Amino acid sequence: xxxxxxxxxxxxxxxxxxxxxxxxxxxxxxxxxxxxxxxxxxxxxxxxxxxxxxxxxxxxxxxxxxxxxxxxxxxxxxxxxxxxxxxxxxxxxxxxxxxxxxxxxxxxxxxxxxxxxxxxxxxxxxxxxxxxxxxxxxxxxxxxxxxxxxxxxxxxxxxxxxxxxxxxxxxxxxxxxxxxxxxxxxxxxxxxxxxxxxxxxxxxxxxxxxxxxxxxxxxxxxxxxxxxxxxxxxxxxxxxxxxxxxxxxxxxxxxxxxxxxxxxxxxxxxxxxxxxxxxxxxxxxxxxxxxxxxxxxxxxxxxxxxxxxxxxxxxxxxxxxxxxxxxxxxxxxxxxxxxxxxxxxxxxxxxxxxxxxxxxxxxxxxxxxxxxxxxxxxxxxxxxxxxxxxxxxxxxxxxxxxxxxxxxxxxx
Numbered sequence: 001x002x003x004x005x006x007x008x009x010x011x012x013x014x015x016x017x018x019x020x021x022x023x024x025x026x027x028x029x030x031x032x033x034x035x036x037x038x039x040x041x042x043x044x045x046x047x048x049x050x051x052x053x054x055x056x057x058x059x060x061x062x063x064x065x066x067x068x069x070x071x072x073x074x075x076x077x078x079x080x081x082x083x084x085x086x087x088x089x090x091x092x093x094x095x096x097x098x099x100x101x102x103x104x105x106x107x108x109x110x111x112x113x114x115x116x117x118x119x120x121x122x123x124x125x126x127x128x129x130x131x132x133x134x135x136x137x138x139x140x141x142x143x144x145x146x147x148x149x150x151x152x153x154x155x156x157x158x159x160x161x162x163x164x165x166x167x168x169x170x171x172x173x174x175x176x177x178x179x180x181x182x183x184x185x186x187x188x189x190x191x192x193x194x195x196x197x198x199x200x201x202x203x204x205x206x207x208x209x210x211x212x213x214x215x216x217x218x219x220x221x222x223x224x225x226x227x228x229x230x231x232x233x234x235x236x237x238x239x240x241x242x243x244x245x246x247x248x249x250x251x252x253x254x255x256x257x258x259x260x261x262x263x264x265x266x267x268x269x270x271x272x273x274x275x276x277x278x279x280x281x282x283x284x285x286x287x288x289x290x291x292x293x294x295x296x297x298x299x300x301x302x303x304x305x306x307x308x309x310x311x312x313x314x315x316x317x318x319x320x321x322x323x324x325x326x327x328x329x330x331x332x333x334x335x336x337x338x339x340x341x342x343x344x345x346x347x348x349x350x351x352x353x354x355x356x357x358x359x360x361x362x363x364x365x366x367x368x369x370x371x372x373x374x375x376x377x378x379x380x381x382x383x384x385x386x387x388x389x390x391x392x393x394x395x396x397x398x399x400x401x402x403x404x405x406x407x408x409x410x411x412x
Contacts, residue, residue: 003092006099013121020151031105035134045186046165056245059268063260069138098132150188167205168292183208223247235274235300282387287394291325310386316396337365340374344395
């Protein structure tokens, strides 16, 4: 395979959708020679902040002399971005080779399954990631869970440290209707006698963390609200994420070098999260996709854009998200909103978003159906002295940064 063929293979697997359960992953790992056991691992779960925290943990460990790897999702331009070694995404040939190994394993596993049961896209990609992280000789991999934890494809690693960043109401169809249910699903990744690091949690979720830690004889460590400031990742919520990351790195290493931590804080880059990408007007990408993420964005915007410049939002949201709750959180911060629609098939119609915004008392708003023209319209409205904030879905940001015509966008 080359990169194009590897991405085409993964995109074709979307036909089989999402399926929970770890049986297929255990079989894939067996066929591939149990690569997940050839490196130490830290498992990151949570409703918000997973990708940022994953990258931050790896940055700290890398600056302590460890050869690190990460597995995150989703991606912006290419599937290859999801797998990094030493903070660099895989190159095309390495990624294609990893996917080819996973595809070969998937064909073998599929022969053992019922006709209507097949290896999924996320399972094949996760298998490719574990195979390549092992082949690349990483000493420790920081792994971001995809959805939940208990039946997530990533949950076949013997992680020494587990991290719960935050818990909010999300994916209730799969994870359960309450914070207690959702926390329980996420915290099933906790291993016996491991260390569980938690960020700031609602009381219901904190109670689950205490119970799970006790049942599994795990050490429970609470991260402080803030630690060293990640200067390349601005915003109060990123400082909280860095505090969690620092605590997780300390739990893994036992002791940290303060200079290494400062360098990680100064150098870590988190694409698509409070990412400043332009000036005159200031343009910021932030992939907040639920009310908690929107509230965190609202809290952090004054620090990034200041208090006096006009702020125009460009917003697209998927249909399984609480769009009204997100708009309620962001409405006071925006002077104007341009609603648009990402290429994702579940992106809500802009007219629906406009109606929801009017219902929650949002600011003046309009519709520009395609993302690129929507950004240009927002720039006009903001003026050179203003700010444009693109948010609501990481898939919106992916549409804007992906080269036109390279490949169709992933829907999972």
